[in-house]
Amino acid sequence: MRIRWRSPIRGPWLTSVFGLVLLCALPVVIVTGLLDWVAYGSGSIPGDVGGLHLPRFDWPTRPAWLFRLTQGLHVGLGIVLVPVVLAKLWSVIPKLFTRPDRDLLKLAERGTLVLLVGGILFEIVTGLLNIQYDYVFGFSFYAAHYTGAWVFIAGFVLHVALKLPTMVRSLRSRSLRAELRTPLAETRSEPPHDLVAPEPARPTMSRRGALALVGGGSLLLAGLTVGQTLDGPLRATALLLPRGRTAPGDFPVNRTFEASAIDARDVGDSWRLDLGNVRLTRAELAALPQHTAELPIACVEGWSTQQTWSGVRLRDLAALAGVPSPSGADVRSVENGPFAHAALTADQVLHPDALLALRVNGADLSPDHGYPARVIVPALPGVHCTKWVAAIGFAR
Template sequence: MVRDADPDLSRKPAGPPRSLPARLAELGAAANRWVRAPLPPPPAALRRGPLRRDAFDSRLRSPRLTSLLGLALAVAFAVCFLTGLISHLIQHPPAWFWWPSRPVGLYRVTQGLHVATGLASVPLLGAKLWSVYPRLFGWPPARTLVHAVERAGVAVLVAAALFQLFSGILNIARWYTPMPFFFTAGHYWSAWLAAGALMAHLGVKLPIVRRALARATPDRTRPGGLTRRGLLGAVGAAAGVITLATAGQTVAPLAPVALLAPRRPGTGPQGLPVNKTAAGAGVRDAAFDPGYRLTIAGPARTVSLDLAGLAALPQHTVVLPISCVEGWSSTGTWTGVRLRDLAALVGVDPEHAEAYVESLEARGRYRATTVPPPHVRDPYTLIALRLGGEVLHPDHGYPARLIAPNRPGVLQTKWVARITARSAS
């Protein structure tokens, strides 16, 4: 009796097994087809109001106009991001960061540029959003999963950009009530979010931008109406007016036209603006206490000096600006004791020293600051006792304050009570 052949043995030999790269490529192709497959269209009954066809009939909008506005906005945001990053690193320096003490007005330029480009971005962003506004109501709302992800990325970019501008304007005005968070942290992290979303958006839209800029489009505006060139000119003029009307808080010759500037050079006690007063800081009584002493501590010895003792030390006069994160700055003539001399007084080599300077303030994020070696050894860094030849006004830090070149005003500690000097090497 002959047995039937085993069905498994009767099959044709299988081909060679596919390699892992081939399998991954096949899976990738399948996933690509899946995410790019058309999504089910929404009901046509929903296409009403701004969703209806030809709901926006302005002839000013065009890919070229949107591309030009987008490039201008990208440049402004890039400058604003880089200068803002510098300011954040100065205030919260990581171990690898280094910031020089010279030129003395460098921070004045970078932070002034940061605020100026931020404010100039307001009309640019407004015009850019207007030019793409109809796409918010595109039909269908999402054609594929890839398109849906792209639109979500645009939403993140718009939200982060608006947050950056509005929070920055509130900070310039020192109006923190609408912000239930620490401005510096919120502004910093949202800047990274905006930068990342902007890079992704540029990567997606770059081919469209190149095609739009490569060919001129006819200006199909109504006779006598605003042209695209006129619109671009109006946006540029608005950005210029905003810049001129605020730059006077840093550039003294423009002060007469600085109508939008919250601070102006020459305004305030002893001719300099102030952000925080002695009364507001709660230090007025301590500052005028006859028992006031400035304590300078080193690893080997500690010295305590009253105002007469500080005045008996060699006095030096320097001309330095106060440059604040809000974008304003003003120059003053300061007289006092060099910080490097106080470090040497307690046995620390001033060429390799850093100093921790504390205020009479009992609390506050910036009641103390670390002065790095480049600034400690700089002869322009003072514990100032006088401003413009007069004893410091209480709101400028009486009885003694730190003034150092090329540092934000928030780090120029007022009402100094204690200095701890130590070797940085």
């Protein structure tokens, strides 16, 4: 079976170089992903995952860009690492097609590969499909992606524990500087090893060429991704993460008014904000003291943007509802479905920049951005910044 894999550059050194990159970068993806799950866990989304839940704590509202950073890193770095992951899989593919030895250590290593490879491919595929809103898998992305992450984490930790000494030895076996100076004509196979072809073919690419190809692919993906988390001219470069834009401000919108299937009459002149014992028209809300804040909004797909929002402070609405010191709030939208509800903590309600926004960038909210009113809270995931708000219940 190994005769198929005859590349002369495949071997433990090149595999270890790719492995070192992943060893340094994947923990960042893992940690930011788990933090994002905690941030999302304050509402009806992400869902029930049984005993896999992390200990619950209130997601902080300071700094305001916290979720923008963690989600941007998780998605952006995850995309950038795709070429490295594929290169690492290519480098070890001979082992995936060989009969495992009866040695318990090698059998354990093969078991970790099942978790590691299966887990990371599942995370990449579901993550990329979610970015494009393509839910062909037919199950809850949030719960499945989180559960798959724990499968991958288990495989990753076990595999590192078993293979770290081998990786260190392999990296020391050759000089990176020397390999970067070795042209195609002088490229030779590594000494005999499970990953080295017994009858190597003539090289068609040097090891430095392979590293340049993978590194160039990652840089290209970075260039096509970074604009999703940065405002300004770079926003136009985020070709892999297209989002519609609507005035005012020309910033992204995930869920349009049309997609929400809301009857326009429900957000028209008859609309009222229900605070329990108080119901307010939009004109009455606009007559209350207004507050303006520059706040980012960030979504699970990885995009984020900072805009200037104006509206009524949530804590002022709580006081108006007769709950000056709320322990939290339940926000409901005119829309039905999983995005129609969000639970806010006390800190999120009482933050001085937490708003029921009526305007953005000096103009009334557009229907796509949540007219007649939407919630915007520092560091809160975008999915919980409820649009088309119908009611807010403040808990005592």
